[in-house]
Amino acid sequence: MMEPNLTITSQSELAEAIFRETGQNVNLCYQCRKCAAGCPVSYAMDYTPSQLIHAIRLGMDDLVLNSKTAWLCATCETCTTRCPQEVDIAKVMDTVKIIALRRGVKPAVPQVASFYKATLANVKKCGRMFELGMIMGLKLRTFDFFKDAGLGMKMFKKGKLKMIPSFTGAWTTWKIFRRVKNFEKKNRNA
Ligand code: SF4
């Protein structure tokens, strides 16, 4: 495999791993903090997006991979559009989560990880989102059976929650999942 072409050099193995996975060079960051200023959920994060990028550059793997920041990221891409250095920070956040899971690091916000798993399992099975099935899958994962029950009832009464999935496009969706799995397997062995 070709060595990553990091324009500004770094000793950080994590920065290099992110570059290999996504082509995003966090070493271009000059800490203007525009990403942090525009992030709608930075108030709930333990480290702002700019702080996390800096920690990646410094090779502070434990801090980065155990941080809540990437797990709370809503992938709204405000940071990505604001970054003067064109660092796709939203993509970096996704990659931090992937690397954390690959290295066996427990998700810092387990509810979010459970939501991802329940959603993906649901879409894989039904071909598209079947909300009621996804909610049930999430409840079984989190054992939080009564949270948002009132909201669920309101949606049900307004006909927003269907009782039966449609399975439209299920075969196509399943093929996409299979292709992604094969791609990941190939990349792992490369
Ligand atoms: S993509 Fe994530 S980190 Fe970037 S602004 Fe949105 S929530 Fe914040």
Ligand code: SF4
């Ligand atoms: S906006 Fe870009 S350059 Fe500025 S702190 Fe964030 S990542 Fe760094």
